[in-house]
Amino acid sequence: MRICVVGTGYVGLVAGAGFADFGNDVECVDVDVEKVKALRQGQIPIYEPGLEPLVQRNVQEGRLRFSSDVARAVADVDLVFVAVGTPPQPDGSADLSQVWEVARAVARHANGFTVVVNKSTVPVGTADRVLAILREEGPGKDFAVVSNPEFLKEGDAVNDFMKPARVVIGTDDERARERMRYLYAPFVRTLERVVLMDALGRGHQVRLQRDAGDVHLLR
Ligand SMILES: NC(=O)c1ccc[n+]([C@@H]2O[C@H](COP(=O)([O-])OP(=O)(O)OC[C@H]3O[C@@H](n4cnc5c(N)ncnc54)[C@H](O)[C@@H]3O)[C@@H](O)[C@H]2O)c1
Secondary structure (H helix, E strand, O other): OEEEEEOOOHHHHHHHHHHHHOOOEEEEEOOOHHHHHHHHOOOOOOOOOOHHHHHHHHHHOOOEEEEOOHHHHOOOOOEEEEOOOOOEOOOOOEOOHHHHHHHHHHHHHOOOOEEEEEOOOOOOOHHHHHHHHHHHHOOOOOEEEEEOOOOOOOOOHHHHHHOOOOEEEEOOOHHHHHHHHHHHHHHHHHHOEEEEEOOOOOEEEEEEOOOOOOEEEOO
């Protein structure tokens, strides 16, 4: 699938490289031009075992690229992953301004049915607000929003991403759910657990079979 990962920090870089390694076409974008420049020169800004060879291999094989051009990168992709920062504010709540900014950029520049997947850590209800921004600022366009929180352990992030103990997929849109299941099928074949739910976190668990990819409900 064609994927854009917005925000090439700890989460975005690991996710972008991991998705590329399973054969997807991935562009990682970041507003930090120095970070992008370094990544293009093969310099990895964080130390995480296995990340450097993972990035290098996928760049060399043409599945992974880096840029600062958010508008172009989100234009014609199947999935946009939002992996920007959500720092705490003085009152303890998360500052979601970077998430809203990405939603506005996707609304303006996306073409075709685009699934916006939130990997940043955000409060319940953020998906509805993102969808509202997409609809307000991209009238007539076709969007769906998915919550797909990340549970990476620093020091073992690549391993955690490639062999997840669980994958949480929260959405009300069946087309988006199918795209996400297809994307994660190669990851969960080895460790199996996918948790499907609606945008408010209500749902059920499914187990993806190791061999056939059949789905069995574990109600
Ligand atoms: N670090 C972790 O272990 C971890 C684990 C799970 C979840 N998370 C969550 O994932 C999210 C990202 O965390 P991180 O540690 O990768 O953050 P980070 O600060 O390392 O990276 C975020 C990146 O987003 C970029 N960015 C900001 N606004 C942008 C925009 N409009 N367009 C493009 N790029 C933009 C920044 O320049 C930065 O490089 C946070 O919500 C965090 O809470 C982090």
